[in-house]
Amino acid sequence: MVKKIVGMLIILLFILPSGNLISFEAKNSAVENKMEIDDFKIEKKEYVNHEISVNKKIKLNVLKPNQIGFAIHTKYNGIEKDSTILDAIFSGIDIDNNPSTGVNGKDVRVSIILLPLIQQIDIGWILTFSIALKVIRMGEELKYGDFEIYFKGNIFYSVSHTFKIGYYSPQNEEIPREIREVVTIVPYIFYEKNPEFYINLEPVFDDGNQNLSVIMEYSNTQNHKVMIDYFPAANSMIKISPDISLKKLNISIERFADVEQTIKIRYEDNFGINITVEDIPVRMAFTLGFSENYFEYIASDEFNATLVIEYRGVEFCIKLEYLPRHLISNFGEGYIYVYINERKTKFTVCNDIDSPTNYLSISNLTGEATIQWKGEQEGYIIVDGFKGLELEIYSETSLTHFLLYSILKAEHFEIRWNISLQGYIFIDTNWEWLSFYSLNITIDDVFGVLIESNLLRADDFNVAWQTIPPIFQIDGEIDFIGDITFSIMLNGIWYDVF
Template sequence: MVKKIVGILIVILILLPVGNLVSFESKNLTEERKIEVNNFEFVEIEKKDLKKSELSGNQKIELKKFYQQIGFSIHTKYNGIEKDSTILDAIFNGIDIDNNPSTGVNGKDVRVSVIILPLIQQIDIGWILTFSIALKVIRMGEELKYGDFEIYFKGNIFYSVSHTFKVGYYSPQNEEIPREIREVVTIVPYIFYEKNPEFYINLEPVFEDGRQNLSVIMEYSNTQTHKVIIDYFPAVNSMIKISPDVSLKKLNISIERFADVEQTIKMRYEDNFGINITVEDIPVRMAFTLGFSENYFEYIASDEFNASLVIEYGGFEFCIKLEYLPRHLIANFGEGYIYVYINERKTKFTVCNDVDSPTNYLSISNLTGEATIQWKGEQEGYIIVEGFKGLKLEIYSETSLTHFLLYSILKAEYFEIKWNISLHGYIFIDTNWEWLSFYSLNITIDDVFGVLIESNLLRADDFNVAWQTVPPVFQINGDIDFIGDITFSIMLNGIWYDVF
């Protein structure tokens, strides 16, 4: 089998444009395995060179059969026009992506160079197989510069199991299609070892109109399927490493960019994970690990980063946002329950149903340590907070009939509020007689019943206000203390009444 792979490698290196492209180094288990991308020196083959080629007609047919047998082709889609082209046509002739002979150069709109480099080599854990797939695409005209364009190289190689892959990019409407783009994806599958696969994605775009946005497409499957789409805002020279652990629901991610520009990257990991990861204000280098399930989330990094991270769970109206990334964060979720551990006070942790326009969210900041929040945001509900002093908590919920907003800065380690917003209802507050440095609660139900409490400094010990509506009568028990102004009002049948 090794001889077959080596044979295929030799044929590929003879037939494809040759250049000093990719090398894979491995030193020891404790060091990072490094993918070096050296000088994309592709040999550009003009149409006139093809005429001088020594390949006969029969030889060209045999080459075409070879590529068809190993399953290689180039897929393009331009403004809805899709086609598959053979590797030889894409390299020697170019591709007419819009079926219009008057665009591009001699009717050809893009030219492609491809190298696929399978390597068998020995590292500390033993012999491994790696695949480096290099794709270079050159836009040959100006007419199609801002169209909706997708291109990828697809194929399969058999070694122990079938390895199927797609590598390419997508440029949306009104964004410049790069004049030239070089993309290298290296896959380390570790097929004989109990070790997570590794994917290295290196991007080098060249634009004429300044920095533009585009997306990288990467799909790989052997015994498992991995499909990643990476959106770059904007696209600059960068390298991303992804190492997924499907069994433990973990993603190890490292990002390195080679341009002094603010950048946002969105990674859409489909199939096994079904999540979207957005990193805003990316530093020059960063690495982190995400662990997640329906009821669990963990973030681990070697350093703090002044950046933001958004995780959107596919199939759920549920997302997480971190502002100022800590070294470590853990969150456990349940129905009306969340446990949070954060080791950095600057971090703001938000759980919401939508990133841009949330109608439900819970936000925690100024936490160094752990906290537990329990809640039930209904007509009869409660909020119980146990945790670090200084915690800033905000809970918001909006429906067609109900408005709920709580904001509090806790100097207390314990805080509890319970309510029953009805004709014969009550509200109960307890802080173990420790101070809340700021407190605001606003609940309204169908603009008929409600509670509004605001105070800069407030503490309470089993404080309870009960009421009846006809006539409005309030019964007060327990202790409450506040400094400065306070608003404490109850809405009954659409009319607000001050308790004191």
Template sequence: MIKKAAVILLAILLLAPLAGTLNGFEKAGGGGGQERGNDVGKAVELREAGWSDWHLGNQLGFYVLTVYNGIEKTTPVIQSIFSGIDIDNDPTTGVDGKDVKVSVFALPLLQPTDDGMVFTLSIAMKVIRLGEEAKNGEFEISLAGSIPFNGLHTFRIGYYSANGEEIPKEMREVVTVVPYIFYDRDPEFYINAEPVFEDGNENVSVILQYSNDAFGEHRVTIDYFPAVNTMIKVSPSLGLNKFGISIERFADVEQTIRIGYAGDFEATLTIEDIPQQMAFTMSFSENYFEYEASDEFNASLNIDYKGMDLLARIEYLPHFIAVNFKQEGYLSINTDERKTRFIVADNLEGPSIYLAITNLSGEAIMRWDTDFDAHGFITIDGFSGLKLEMRANAGNMHFDYYATIKTEHFELRWNLSVPGNIYIDSNNEWLASYHLNFTIDEMFGILIEASMLKANNFVLEWQTSVPFFETSGELQFVGEITFAVMIDGVWYQVFS
């Protein structure tokens, strides 16, 4: 029913320009397989939208805001429809000095659903660019208004085009808000964007802001790279730090979408290589998130949640993945798809802290020393076959580790002082492509490289700064092995 209402509004916009309330005011202003060492994701290449901080407040009526290359103005709705808007204050551009025309339509309805009669608010806006002179400038246009119905419902919708990107020749946007005023249900937001370009698909961002005394303020921003006809539903669960997202695209174009939500919580999701249709839910709490979908998707998802200290990325989206950072140096991950690659890092480009896991089907728990100093450890428990990569760089400390853990338990502990020791245990099972390079201040370090390695309570000890190594337990390897310890800035080979 909600989707049908959006389609009807789009059809109305295509056939005739419809006006909202006349009231207006002037506003002065300005204004699957990856190689090691890759950046966390492509999101570093995506531009940000320069949305203005425009709030309608509690005023009744409808208003249109335009910002073009820093020139900001508010135009009465009726004028924007019949006369157009001069967005650049230049009477020689556009058609008769007008650069865009706007059609708007607001439709509050009571619609029948399985739960009974439900109040919905649908807002539609069509923007037509006139002329070519303002085609590639930085441009933002928003429609804002408020409607009284069992309280005041205030909204803002609009779109943004960055400098150098083609402003759509025509942009049709329909937003439907379902606040479920009379029901104990979470609100739903439907955003349909349908751009028309002259020179192929370009990037566009859209915004939806909605506020009501009963449900608070919600803000959804969506960046399309590039923009094609797309319907997106966002359903936040109030008080639970959870929301559902469904996406339906109507063009076979490779696309990345970034969705930002701010309300009861704040999160930004960047989805790369989106399929034609997908739906999923995400739950968040402090240093915890959970993703669940009805199907697996050959797509990637970047997660930036305000309550988590690190960024996360999922490559090849599974049916289910849950990640828990209980404390510093603890990570629990549970997923059902071996092809999924999970990454956490402190930033997206050139991270100083980086952890990547793949080939996991089930649960694994990793613990590590967070200081990475002369005394430390790594333990891994869980699924056999997990591939793990960890990197950390801070000051003069460098830590680089990767291995295929073909065992349900692995443990590495070190004490790089004098006297000192190293402990390795793989439950007497093999590790493949094992690599560890760890140095501190170019004074202490460990270097281990082997194509195949297994250990059973292996201990390496030394008593002096020029060490004589003593070993106990078992350590086996296939082919050549590099095993060296740095003490006071000098590397010593364990097996010479």
């Protein structure tokens, strides 16, 4: 009897904030409850600048019992099941099908508050969904197992709203003794406005902060799937607002614990993007814009943090070290344009974050630069942009090794080459200095070029050769200070030009 009464109260909590009048007509409380729900009108006086505006009458649709459905899903070491809300709340859940673990065979207990709320903001009336999920681990036996739990449901209000809210604790990481996760979804159903997602996490551990992941899925007219990995998990709040049409993500992060933390946000819908933020400050907010050949980062402040962006279906990823206020990049095959407004920022494009075999890195740039390259047997590198730019390009294959590192005090730098039996090397800096320069190219250990100098400048300098051993023909001007290495490899033998 008590469970039935409380169960009806829970349904009331689910429905009441939507603005519904509910009356019960009890024929037999032990056998049958009849629930009648009627449409109604709200009359509200809106106050703006302390003056009363015209009265508004808002007619609200109601949520009927057949429009909602909920369950708790658990998966522990491969054992997967759905449980009813009432069982999860009052009895607890046996997640491992073992009556000897937990408390009276129950391993976790769940508390849930679902709050659909209609409220008025500056653009008008909106519908929001707040879901508070509290999970308590009961007992110690399953403390370090592979565990996933989420609250899933469906609400039909104008359109179908389905969701999953929960968390995942990997093997050998402590399952939180207690965790509170609150997710608020603002879908802006009737407005041309991006949806907003707020994820608030409050975990409690016995053995200090541990790693875990938050699960959040939501769909109405569009599908949104977010996974947030916390390394480690601590009290924090994350807001995500995706702009699907413009391919933009607005993200803000606020943490409430004094612990070094890395967060990885994986967002999936029509596009997929992984965002990793290392050394997170107490509070930060930024916007990412991206497409196949475009990337933009905008923030209200600079942050001494690292940001890694990985795209689904794209072979490269982007890494920013020391986050600026603004960065723009356009790129294509053998071409990249970069604008950065902070010298401390290091911008890297690579094919793998941990073990890259191809990357381009730019730092010490305040302003814009354009880099063009072709790293083959006959190739080139052309750089136009801000003086002081530090540039590094690296490529490694089974047959080819390519490494360039240069600190440019010149606004223009160009090097072209044809590394063959009848080849050449051309260098031009408009007679401005490179404060350090290193170029190393080898092809199948047969052909190569090696140039290293602390200070170098050139004006249409060209070295050509046609025979073996080569006789070098030199045109143009080159100047260097200190030692210089300038060598050519032909048929596996290195020859010094200087």
